[in-house]
Amino acid sequence: MNSTAAQIIVSIIPIVGIVMGSLIIFFYLLWNYKLKVEMIKKGIYNKTNFDIDTFSLLSGLLIFFVGLMLVLFFLIKDGFSYGVLSGLIPSAVGLSLLLFFIIRHKTKKS
Structure with missing residues (x-):
């Protein structure tokens, strides 16, 4: 009853999840870095x-x-x-x- 299309979709789900999670982490780190750079330029950055x-x-x-x-x-x-x-x-x-x-x-x- 398992069709090849269902097997392909089930095997793609973890790959898509890993790629999307990696993109979220990448953009969080990128935007956090840019935020810190701008705060340092304006002199309002306090290191925690x-x-x-x-x-x-x-x-x-x-x-x-x-x-x-x-x-x-x-x-x-x-x-x-x-x-x-x-x-x-x-x-x-x-x-x-x-x-x-x-x-x-x-x-x-x-």
Whole structure:
């Protein structure tokens, strides 16, 4: 019942999504850059400080627990298979961000 036209359309959907998402990100970065250049020219630009500690804690917690839930889901669904890697990789990234936060927090105290 799957026609070739339906298969082609289904295979094109992710490509279009990636291209459109890339265009949105590109134009956001371009317009944000132009805005900052104009603000610098007019002398009204105030640089905002980026809080790396809060960013690493928040993103580390979010990514770690999303990865953990993916690991649990794929373990229940398929058992121990290659699908578990789709949860282990974000868990490792989230854990590394949390370790970065802990190490940075300890070095700031001393």
